[in-house]
Amino acid sequence: MRLIVDSADTEKIRKMFEYYPVSGVTTNPTILTKSGKKPYEVLREIRGIIGPETDLHVQTLGEDADEIVHEATVIKRMLGEKTFVKIPVTREGIKAIRICAQRFGHITGTAVYSTAQAYLAAEAGADYIAPYVNRIDDLSQNGVEVTKKIQNILGQYAGKTRMLAASFRNVHQVIELAEYGVYSATVDPDIIERMLTNDSVDAAIAKFSADMTSAYGEQMVMTHTD
Numbered sequence: 001m002r003l004i005v006d007s008a009d010t011e012k013i014r015k016m017f018e019y020y021p022v023s024g025v026t027t028n029p030t031i032l033t034k035s036g037k038k039p040y041e042v043l044r045e046i047r048g049i050i051g052p053e054t055d056l057h058v059q060t061l062g063e064d065a066d067e068i069v070h071e072a073t074v075i076k077r078m079l080g081e082k083t084f085v086k087i088p089v090t091r092e093g094i095k096a097i098r099i100c101a102q103r104f105g106h107i108t109g110t111a112v113y114s115t116a117q118a119y120l121a122a123e124a125g126a127d128y129i130a131p132y133v134n135r136i137d138d139l140s141q142n143g144v145e146v147t148k149k150i151q152n153i154l155g156q157y158a159g160k161t162r163m164l165a166a167s168f169r170n171v172h173q174v175i176e177l178a179e180y181g182v183y184s185a186t187v188d189p190d191i192i193e194r195m196l197t198n199d200s201v202d203a204a205i206a207k208f209s210a211d212m213t214s215a216y217g218e219q220m221v222m223t224h225t226d
Contacts, residue, residue, distance in 0.1 A: 001177065002184035003192065004055070006166065008035040010045050012189040017050060024055030026130075026166070026186040028086070028110075040078055052080050057108050057128075057164075057186070059086035060096075068096035069103075076104055084128065086110040089117040094124050101125025108164060113139065118150040122161040129154065130186070132167035133177075144173055148180055171195050 002023040005016045008031045016022050025046055035042040047056060058075050062068040072085040085100060087093045088111040100107050101124065108128040109121030113136055118129045131150055136143035147165050154161055162183040168174050171194050174185055213219055 001174075001182055004057075004164065004184055004186035005192070006031070006186040006188050008032050008042050008046065009189070010035075010042065010049060013046060013049055016189055016192060020192055022192070023184070024057070025050055026057040026086070026164070028059045029061060043079055047079055047083075053082055055082055055084060056080075057084045057086050059088075059110060062096075063092065065092045065095035065099065068093065069099050072096070072100050072107075073103075076106070081106070084108045086130070087126075089121045089126075094120055097121060097124040097126050101127075110166070112150070113146075115146065115149050115153060119153055122154060122157065122159065126161055128162055128164040128184075130164045130166045133165055133173055134167040134169045136167075137169070143167075144176055147177060147182065151180060151182055 003021065004024045004026050005013055005022050006026045007013055008027045013025060027043070032039050032042060043058060050056065056079060058079060060068045060071040060075070062071050068087055072087070075085050076083055084106045086108045087097050087100070089109045093109070097107055097109060105127060107126045108130055109118070109126035110130040112118050112121065112129055112131040118131065121129055129150060131143070131147045133143035133147055136146050147163070151163055154163060165177050165182050165185040168185070168187055168191055171191060174187055174191065177185060
């Protein structure tokens with residue numbers, strides 16, 4: 001499963017790309033406001049960090065299809081070919097997805113809470129479907145199971161539409177969807193960091209070091225060849 005960073009915090013993004021096997025960045029209007037910068041200021045900064053060939057997902061705000069298409073055109077012009085325009089899957093959004101898919105592609109159908117939304121967005125030509133796993137849970141449904149059902153629907157098509165699961169509460173949700181074969185997930189940097197948080201691992205590493213120090217009387221590393 002491709003791992004995408006869900007953040008507009010440029011320092012965290014730098015860290016993620018330095019240490020982890022991540023493949024892109026997603027943002028949304030709420031995430032952008034947390035940066036404390038104007039939208040295109042931070043988006044251009046992110047593009048500079050990740051480079052022109054890495055996927056960047058940016059959301060529209062328009063309420064009708066014409067506004068959405070216009071926003072999408074500006075987003076693509078400002079941020080480059082490898083920018084995916086996130087369009088909420090509403091009635092007007094579906095119309096906009098159809099138009100944008102024909103004009104320039106690289107469309108992510110977002111704010112997906114149901115299999116029906118996912119189906120319509122795929123039929124309209126979206127490249128990615130982004131179900132909100134945790135937010136589906138908040139509606140007293142099982143977000144992981146709904147996402148699996150969407151994956152099953154996408155698997156019936158020979159088309160291009162793939163999954164970009166979003167909105168996670170914990171590592172377990174991410175790994176369960178990876179095990180199921182979901183193509184990609186966008187995850188908060190803190191959850192990515194928690195994938196390596198394990199007291200047993202830390203204890204094992206400390207034991208290895210202590211054993212070598214006890215045997216040889218100094219802090220050993222494997223560059224000592226004598």
